[in-house]
Amino acid sequence: MDPRNETHVSHFLLMEVTEDPKLQSLLSSLFLSMYLVTILGNLLIILAVCSDSHLHTPMYFFVSNLSVNDICLSTTTIPKMLVNIQTQNQSITYTGCLTQICFVLVFASLESCLLAVMAYDRYVAICHPLRYTIIMNSRFCGLLILLPLFIIILDALLHSLMVLQLSFCTDLEIPLFFCEVVQLIKIACSDTLTNNILIYFATSVFGGIPVCGIIFSYTRIVSSVLKMSSAGGKYKAFSTCGSHLSVVSLFYGTGFGVYISSALTNSSGSTAVVSMMYTVVPQMMNPFIYSLRNRDVKGALRKLINRTPSLQ
Template structure:
């Protein structure tokens, strides 16, 4: 088999979701709608938080950062795929591919961290309500977001540097709609054992710490809620966590599907579907989950939407 050194690689080919020309218009229309809904929903969340003084709390500060992250994550993958369908040009440069891979990793990791931070926010709000604004002051909230971004970047940098060491064959076709780390590693002709081990080892540690942090927070939250004497008080306390718990379930549920699918099956189509469930669907649904299950957000959005034409 002929090798091609990483420095000589010019272009990768993103094969997309299907090679059937008749399905291309349908896929283009579907993902265009998904992208527009994702952007509109998350932009409304950000504008609502910024425009309503009642939402000037740590909980909504973290929510607006999650929405910004979802906007960036969707913009990193979907527009490039739509352009490829429209122009029938599936090529992406080596630098462009690694850049897209790195940005997706950073934003995916950041989303993981933000969900853990939001779980901590709910823990403090319910278990230490009198000290909530003291513990989660504005400086500490900003530091939490910046620290999440830092460790997400370090995690991504590790994978990117290891990917730069790989040598590739002449067949540079990626059966995907974006440059996913696992798919790039599969194209390498050099030894990828270290890269594969890093994906599982570092991924398990990084995601595991966040996930078990969320689990620990909710164990403490449930314990505190059960000690509330009134049924109404328990329902009110739980309702403040319902939206976040739904988003966590959606995010980790789809992530689990991705890793499970890559382990038990090696079908490109099924892997693509799993990745869509992980990188596209949660980002579209998050605004609906928070707006439909949160009374304060509903009120803020009702105030904001009539004012949008005036902006």
């Protein structure tokens, strides 16, 4: 293998959103609007949870952490893409690309784990209501966030260190709007077997285990709810899970769309679009799902807005 350019890679080239100058301003405005809506919507959820004592429960503790994670994940990808559109320069530095890879891995993996933790929270609340406050105490809730985060950070750093060992030749174009570890490995001109094994293992751990946990939790929830004699009790139990199920469906649905798109089509453009939707749409829609489907959150948002001093 020719080792040329192994130590001289200073930048990569990301995919251009569009070559049409007329569409550039339109797409830039569109993605900027989506980013601002994501930031504002998730900030409102965080402020509502923090300001209303009725929402100081494990369920909303996890919801607020999900909102923080959504802000971070969107901030990792969208601002750089907006800069590239405005400057018409698709380059990203080698260091910037590795940094983006690390943060995307951290926040995407943490989102998956948070959804599994929230499913477990609903399982305990519905199947063990009398022991809920004992099981889901503040120390345990904090552990459910910090332990996965610690493991995820170690995994992301390991991926980044493994990428540092790769050599790149002349093809430095990444067929996505942001740096992603799988796509970067594909353009490497050195052996990537170890990197691919690590990716499959990490996907199984941070994707497969949370999905199995969600399926297990809702299987037990459905079984417990069906045993209830009261129709009102069944409705109340299912309604508490409605928002979370919607978020889970949106996140894993778009993620499954990325997998199907990359497996069934050779078009890098369609894969890039679906990948961007995976890191933009769920994070933008989550605040609306929780605020529109949840009476407690809507009440807290009204109180928050009413307390905001009017500009006179």
